[in-house]
Structures are given as structure tokens and as C-alpha cells.
Amino acid sequence: MTLLSLSKVEKRYPGVKALDGVDFHLRAGEIHALLGENGAGKSTLVKVMTGALEGDGGSMTYLGEPLRLKSTAQAQARGISTVYQEVNLLPNLSVAQNIYLGREPKKFGLIDWKRIHRQSAELLKRFALDIDVSRPLSSYSVAVQQLVAIARGVDMSAKVLVLDEPTASLDAGEVEQLFGVMRELKARGIGIVFITHFLDQVYSVCDRITVLRNGTLVGEFETASLPREELVAHMLGKELQREAHRGDAREQREGGEALLSLQGVSVRGSLGETDLTVNRGEAVGLAGLLGSGRTEVCRAVFGVDKKSSGSIVFNGRERSFKQPADAIAAGLALCPEDRKTSGIVGPLSIRENIALAVQARRGWWRPMGRAEQQKLAERFIEELQIATPDADKPIEQLSGGNQQKVILARWLATDPQLLLLDEPTRGVDIGAHAEILKLIKKLCSEGMSLLVTSSELEELVAFSDRVAVMRDRRKVAEIKGEDISENTIMRAIAEA
Amino acid sequence: MQSKYTTLYVTAGLFVLLFLAGSLQFSGFGSTRVFANLFSDNAFLAITAIGMTFVIISGGIDLSVGAVIALTGVASALLIGEYGMHPLQVFPLVLVGGGLFGAGMGALIHYYRLQPFIVTLAGMFLARGLATTLSEESIPIDHPFYDTVADFGLLLPGNAWVGTSTLVLLLVLVAAVLLAHFSRLGGYIYALGGSAQSAQLMGVPVAQTTITIYAISGFLSALGGIVYTFYTFSGYSLTGVGLELDAIAAVVIGGTLLTGGSGYVIGTLVGVLIMGVIQTYISFDGTLNSWWTKIVIGLLLFAFIAMQRLLTGSGKGGTAHA
Numbered sequence: 001m002t003l004l005s006l007s008k009v010e011k012r013y014p015g016v017k018a019l020d021g022v023d024f025h026l027r028a029g030e031i032h033a034l035l036g037e038n039g040a041g042k043s044t045l046v047k048v049m050t051g052a053l054e055g056d057g058g059s060m061t062y063l064g065e066p067l068r069l070k071s072t073a074q075a076q077a078r079g080i081s082t083v084y085q086e087v088n089l090l091p092n093l094s095v096a097q098n099i100y101l102g103r104e105p106k107k108f109g110l111i112d113w114k115r116i117h118r119q120s121a122e123l124l125k126r127f128a129l130d131i132d133v134s135r136p137l138s139s140y141s142v143a144v145q146q147l148v149a150i151a152r153g154v155d156m157s158a159k160v161l162v163l164d165e166p167t168a169s170l171d172a173g174e175v176e177q178l179f180g181v182m183r184e185l186k187a188r189g190i191g192i193v194f195i196t197h198f199l200d201q202v203y204s205v206c207d208r209i210t211v212l213r214n215g216t217l218v219g220e221f222e223t224a225s226l227p228r229e230e231l232v233a234h235m236l237g238k239e240l241q242r243e244a245h246r247g248d249a250r251e252q253r254e255g256g257e258a259l260l261s262l263q264g265v266s267v268r269g270s271l272g273e274t275d276l277t278v279n280r281g282e283a284v285g286l287a288g289l290l291g292s293g294r295t296e297v298c299r300a301v302f303g304v305d306k307k308s309s310g311s312i313v314f315n316g317r318e319r320s321f322k323q324p325a326d327a328i329a330a331g332l333a334l335c336p337e338d339r340k341t342s343g344i345v346g347p348l349s350i351r352e353n354i355a356l357a358v359q360a361r362r363g364w365w366r367p368m369g370r371a372e373q374q375k376l377a378e379r380f381i382e383e384l385q386i387a388t389p390d391a392d393k394p395i396e397q398l399s400g401g402n403q404q405k406v407i408l409a410r411w412l413a414t415d416p417q418l419l420l421l422d423e424p425t426r427g428v429d430i431g432a433h434a435e436i437l438k439l440i441k442k443l444c445s446e447g448m449s450l451l452v453t454s455s456e457l458e459e460l461v462a463f464s465d466r467v468a469v470m471r472d473r474r475k476v477a478e479i480k481g482e483d484i485s486e487n488t489i490m491r492a493i494a495e496a
Numbered sequence: 497m498q499s500k501y502t503t504l505y506v507t508a509g510l511f512v513l514l515f516l517a518g519s520l521q522f523s524g525f526g527s528t529r530v531f532a533n534l535f536s537d538n539a540f541l542a543i544t545a546i547g548m549t550f551v552i553i554s555g556g557i558d559l560s561v562g563a564v565i566a567l568t569g570v571a572s573a574l575l576i577g578e579y580g581m582h583p584l585q586v587f588p589l590v591l592v593g594g595g596l597f598g599a600g601m602g603a604l605i606h607y608y609r610l611q612p613f614i615v616t617l618a619g620m621f622l623a624r625g626l627a628t629t630l631s632e633e634s635i636p637i638d639h640p641f642y643d644t645v646a647d648f649g650l651l652l653p654g655n656a657w658v659g660t661s662t663l664v665l666l667l668v669l670v671a672a673v674l675l676a677h678f679s680r681l682g683g684y685i686y687a688l689g690g691s692a693q694s695a696q697l698m699g700v701p702v703a704q705t706t707i708t709i710y711a712i713s714g715f716l717s718a719l720g721g722i723v724y725t726f727y728t729f730s731g732y733s734l735t736g737v738g739l740e741l742d743a744i745a746a747v748v749i750g751g752t753l754l755t756g757g758s759g760y761v762i763g764t765l766v767g768v769l770i771m772g773v774i775q776t777y778i779s780f781d782g783t784l785n786s787w788w789t790k791i792v793i794g795l796l797l798f799a800f801i802a803m804q805r806l807l808t809g810s811g812k813g814g815t816a817h818a
Contacts, residue, residue, distance in 0.1 A: 077699075084697075092757035102700060110679070
């Protein structure tokens with residue numbers, strides 16, 4: 001029986017179509033995975049079906065009747081509940097209060113705390129949780145908080161439960177506990193939408209899979225009849241080719257000494273033990289699906305996240321950078337994934353944006369003269385072909401591709417030995433895309449070392465001397481030279 | 497294990513300590529009379545601070561309370577003195593007025609996503625300005641009803657007087673505790689302070705709750721203003737200048753987190769009593785400048801904020817319900 005069905009749903013934001021005619025069908029008593037890479041439209045779709053956003057077009061049917069949602073409260077009242085990755089409960093309230101907020105049983109007009117505590121304890125026992133419900137929610141682990149959130153949702157007579165990356169911060173045992181609960185709810189006829197980055201989890205609990213890409217529906221599949229490789233191909237938007245595609249004949253630049261080497265580096269909660277080496281003058285690609293640990297590698301190397309084990313050797317010395325400033329001083333540079341929030345300083349001019357990192361390296365007591373800044377900016381505007389009339393234009397007025405070039409220039413100006421690029425081509429137009437790729441190749445040939453994450457396979461194939469493949473927060477394969485092709489990378493990502 | 501009442505115990509312990517210290521040093525300090533006077537002398541502040549407690553628990557702030565007290569006093573004095581209305585007709589009017597004033601600020605804060613600090617600062621200037629426009633002079637209130645009310649009360653053993661203002665305060669206190677811990681609205685107020693976004697996702701009616709919170713604060717400030725007219729038998733536009741800061745200080749000393757989400761109404765009352773006991777101590781001493789009250793309160797605030805940071809820093813901040 002179809003419980004909830006969305007048909008031709010559309011959602012537009014200024015300049016982007018987040019959802020373009022997407023269909024989604026959830027049956028009673030199934031666990032349905034919703035998968036897709038960054039920007040696929042998963043979270044927008046979830047928001048539409050849970051009342052957090054209103055769609056611009058299309059229709060929804062729930063229990064055989066048309067459904068229009070104005071708010072999450074309304075969705076909850078109809079039996080559609082959501083549990084988010086960052087638990088959307090209130091840490092300052094007690095567990096019991098979180099479960100009953102807004103629907104507390106009363107006696108003589110006053111809230112009946114005895115009953116609330118007794119009933120919450122009983123409810124949580126059904127979820128194999130035996131905890132003191134009068135203590136604040138914040139005194140329990142994220143796993144427990146998530147189960148409490150699910151318990152609240154189910155107790156409000158949920159028929160549809162949306163779990164938005166509930167496993168992202170759980171350990172293996174906690175994941176199993178959660179899966180146990182999910183299977184039990186499924187047996188009771190509840191329809192569960194499950195969003196995750198972990199393919200193993202998809203194959204262990206889900207009955208069906210819906211894949212989105214760039215705001216459109218790729219397809220709806222039975223898990224049992226969809227091989228992993230095909231799933232990855234659907235998510236990345238690549239056809240699996242029968243014959244291995246050979247990349248261009250690439251010159252071998254290996255053999256340089258190791259510049260950066262990671263041994264057993266892990267970060268608690270975000271990166272499993274990882275070994276990785278980048279040699280001088282080498283471009284190493286980091287491949288993997290969203291959430292596989294690519295960005296986390298960059299952050300650990302650059303000193304943004306504190307590593308909890310392992311050693312990082314840079315330039316022959318064991319280093320552990322406490323903060324990015326130390327890494328910059330040692331000759332590293334990082335272009336972060338999210339340009340808007342952690343890269344550009346919007347209202348400042350191109351010149352000032354470029355000079356930032358050099359200035360930070362020099363220290364504030366040795367200011368850079370305007371003429372010096374101007375010279376620096378002009379050099380890079382020409383070298384990187386940044387499309388702008390002059391160096392004084394505020395960076396926010398440039399296109400995405402040109403902004404990215406300015407960020408690159410900022411770091412190149414510090415003359416780093418190792419440049420970490422996290423998704424350098426995301427959200428840039430095709431022309432700038434090609435130029436950035438050309439630039440990466442040129443930098444390599446000039447002897448700079450690069451570590452580049454990318455979700456675009458052809459890009460990785462185009463510039464990498466080696467590709468390290470990440471899955472479930474650890475490195476699972478390394479592909480070298482001749483063997484690098486979209487197919488081999490995709491297989492490595494999908495391999496069970 | 498840390499109790500969720502830790503800050504409350506610390507505050508109450510401090511009050512007992514200060515009261516004992518005063519009793520040992522001065523004869524006559526440790527009497528039921530001095531204790532009862534702590535309530536009657538500070539009733540208007542305590543009533544106002546109880547309203548402020550809800551605002552701060554929800555993560556907001558209300559700077560307008562002192563000015564609302566002044567406006568209430570001036571308006572009441574005018575209506576009774578110049579227009580000849582009976583106080584029992586005037587009080588509902590100004591109470592509703594105070595509530596609406598607060599509700600208006602709450603609506604601005606919610607619907608225009610404005611900072612409570614700025615909105616209530618504007619409210620403060622507005623109310624103070626209105627009060628001054630109505631009358632720059634202090635207006636005396638001369639009405640038989642006022643004499644009756646002022647004389648009403650209970651005499652407890654030890655020559656302790658429990659007057660109307662204390663009784664009003666105790667009523668407000670009971671109502672506030674019921675509201676905070678035994679009503680849905682109370683849960684919503686704590687929820688907003690925990691995380692407005694989560695609260696909304698959990699189905700809390702954020703708009704109504706925000707507006708109600710500021711309406712309560714406005715209503716209680718107006719009530720505080722009425723109580724204040726019984727001390728002075730007048731209404732004056734410069735009453736309660738800086739009182740909003742005393743109220744905030746009492747709330748914080750009472751153990752409510754300035755960041756919201758945690759705190760107790762009872763704590764606020766004890767906070768007010770602590771400020772009162774310091775003042776009493778200084779007047780008993782006789783040689784100390786009265787500004788020492790402010791100095792001690794300043795030091796206490798620092799100490800309490802540091803303590804809160806330590807408590808929340810260890811991830812075990814207070815919690816909501818009793």
C-alpha cells in the first residue's frame with residue numbers, strides 16, 4: 001500500500017531549481033533509502049514532505065488523500081515525523097519533557113509529571129532504552145538522543161518517519177541498535193525514509209532506493225536487484241562502461257621524495273585510520289562519495305580538526321599542526337569546500353582578498369603597502385586570467401569561477417609547497433572549470449604538490465597521478481598511473 | 497553527579513550566609529521584622545524580576561521594565577487625581593496597558609526578527625518619554641482606597657508586618673511557579689530558550705509564545721509600578737531609572753542562564769532578597785556609602801556568571817522542570 005506519494009514536485013530558489021519534477025513513493029512497512037550527492041535535492045525533498053518548506057509545484061498524496069502542508073507541526077499532527085542528524089530536540093529539557101512537549105497529560109489543569117515520567121519510561125523501554133527520564137537530554141549520548149527523538153515521533157502516532165542521516169555520529173553498536181528499532185517499526189507498518197551516506201547501511205536495512213541527482217529523479221529501485229556499482233553510477237551520473245577507459249597517456253611524475261605522509265591518522269568521530277602519501281610535484285586525487293571522509297582528510301592535515309591518533313610527516317619532520325596558522329607557516333595551503341562561508345570575504349576587493357593570506361603569514365606588525373598589494377593582485381589577475389576590469393572590484397561581484405580563482409591566487413601568493421584543494425570546481429561554470437583544471441596541471445609541472453578532492457570522476461582522471469579512494473571515512477583503495485579511469489574509481493567506491 | 501538545582505542551592509546558601517553574618521554583627525538584624533521587610537521593601541522589584549525571569553529563560557531580554565513602572569505610576573496618579581477615577585477602575589486599565597505594550601514588543605521581535613535588546617531599548621525610551629510628557633512633576637495620589645490598602649496586612653510575631661505588597665508578591669510567585677512548571681506555556685518558554693529552531697520543528701507555537709512572554713513581562717512591570725505607588729503615594733516619571741538592570745542582576749544571581757533555557761522563578765526571588773539583604777546590611781552599618789550595594793552586586797554578578805560558565809562548560813547546565 002502506498003502511504004505517501006509525491007508527484008512532479010518542484011522547488012525553485014533564486015537562480016537554482018532545487019527540485020525539478022521529482023516523484024517519490026513510500027509504502028507502508030518499508031524502509032526506503034533516499035540517496036544522492038551534494039546538491040541532489042535530498043534535503044529539499046525531505047523538507048517538502050515534512051512541511052518545513054512548501055513546494056512550488058507538484059502534488060502530494062497521503063493515505064489516499066491530497067496533502068498540503070503548511071508547517072512541521074501540521075505534518076506531525078498528520079503523522080509525518082522527522083529525526084534530523086543534529087537531533088532537533090531540546091538539550092536543556094528532560095528526556096520526558098522532550099517526548100511530551102506540547103501534548104502533556106494534565107490533571108486538574110496542571111501538568112501531570114508523574115504520568116509523564118511513567119509513560120516516557122515505558123515508551124523508551126520498547127526501544128531498549130532504560131534511562132532516567134527526568135535527567136536533561138544533554139546528559140545522554142547522541143545515539144540515545146536520536147532514539148528519544150524517534151520515540152517521540154512514533155509515540156505521536158507517526159505513520160511516516162523520516163530519518164535524515166541518523167547514523168552520521170553513531171558507532172557500530174549504536175547503529176545496530178537503531179537498525180533493530182527501524183526493523184521493528186517497519187514490522188508495525190510504519191513507512192521509513194532513510195537518508196545516509198553509507199552504502200553498507202543502505203544494503204543492510206533498506207527495501208527500496210530512490211536516487212536523486214541535481215534536483216531530478218534518477219530512478220526508484222529494488223535494493224535486492226540493484227548492484228552496488230550501478231547504484232554508485234546512478235549517484236554520480238556516469239554510465240558503467242564495459243571496457244576500461246584509458247586515460248590520456250600520462251607522464252609519470254612519481255619517484256619524487258615524499259612531501260606529506262600520513263600514517264594511521266584518525267579523527268574521533270569523523271575519520272578512521274588513514275595512510276596517505278603525497279610526493280613532491282605530484283597531484284593526488286581524493287575520490288569518494290559525499291561524507292566518505294575526503295574533506296576530513298584535508299581538515300586533519302591542515303590542523304582544522306585535531307587528530308586523535310597517527311602521525312603526519314611533512315617535509316621530513318613529524319608535524320601536528322594545532323591550528324591552520326601553523327600549517328600555513330609550514331608551507332601548506334587549503335582552499336576549502338564551501339567558498340561562500342569559509343573562503344571569500346565578500347565586500348573586500350580582489351586585491352585585498354588576494355593579499356590576505358600573505359599578510360597573515362607576515363604578521364600584522366609588518367603591513368603590506370598598497371603598491372605591493374596591487375602588484376601582487378595584478379600578477380595573479382593576469383596569470384589566472386581572472387575576468388575583472390580592475391583589482392578593486394569587490395569579490396562578491398565576480399562569478400563563482402572567478403571567485404575560486406581569487407581564492408587560489410590568495411594561496412598561491414604564499415608560495416606553498418603543498419596545496420590542498422577541496423572541491424575546487426564545485427559551482428563554477430564550464431569555462432572556468434577547464435581553466436582551473438589547466439591551472440592544476442600547470443602547478444604540478446612547476447613542482448608544486450597538490451591534494452585535490454573532487455566528486456567529478458573525469459576531473460580526477462584528468463589531473464591525478466594517483467587517486468586515493470575513500471569510503472565510510474577510511475581509505476579503501478589507491479589507484480595509480482595507467483589504471484586510473486572513471487570505471488576503476490567507481491568500482492573502488494562501490495566495492496563491498 | 498551534579499544536581500540540576502546546584503545554582504539554586506548556591507544562591508539560597510549565599511542568602512542564608514549574608515543574613516547570618518548581619519545577625520551576628522548587628523543586634524536586631526536577625527529578626528522576623530527585618531526578614532519581612534526584605535519582602536515588602538523589594539516587592540515591586542521582585543514582581544518585575546519574575547517577569548524578567550521568563551523573558552531571560554526564553555533567551556530574550558526586556559530593558560523596558562523600569563520605564564513601564566514609571567509610566568504606570570504617572571498614568572495611575574493622573575487617572576486617580578485629575579480624572580477622579582477609582583483605583584480599582586484604574587488598575588485593570590494600566591495592567592492591560594502594560595500587557596499590550598509588552599505584547600507589541602514581542603510581536604515586533606518575532607515577526608520582524610529584531611533583537612530583543614534593541615526593541616525593548618526602544619520600548620524603554622518610548623515609555624519613559626511618554627511618562628515625562630504626561631507630567632514632569634511628581635503627582636501625589638490622595639485617595640481613601642490607598643490608605644485602606646496601605647493599612648491592610650498581618651502582624652506576625654516579632655513585630656513583622658506582612659502588607660499588601662508582600663501578599664501580591666507571594667500571589668505572583670505562586671502563579672509564576674505554576675506557569676513555569678505546570679503549564680504547557682511554561683514548557684514552551686524553556687523550549688524557546690533551549691533552541692528556537694528545534695522548538696519550532698517540535699511544533700511549539702513560537703509566535704504566540706514569544707508575544708505572551710513579553711506580555712507577561714509588561715503586565716508584571718505594570719503591577720510592579722502599581723505596587724510602587726503604594727510606597728510613595730505618588731507617580732513620578734523618573735521612578736525606576738536603571739531598575740531593569742537590577743531586575744536582570746537579580747535574575748542572574750538567582751541562577752537563570754543569560755543564554756536562556758534554564759532557570760527558576762524561586763531563584764529570582766532569592767536573588768532579589770540577596771540584593772535587599774546587602775542594602776539592609778549597609779543601612780545597619782551606617783558608615784558605608786550606599787553605593788557599596790552596587791559594588792557588592794557587581795562582584796556577585798561576576799562570580800555567578802563565572803560559576804554558570806563552569807557549570808554549563810562541563811555540559812551539565814541546569815534543566816527546566818521541577
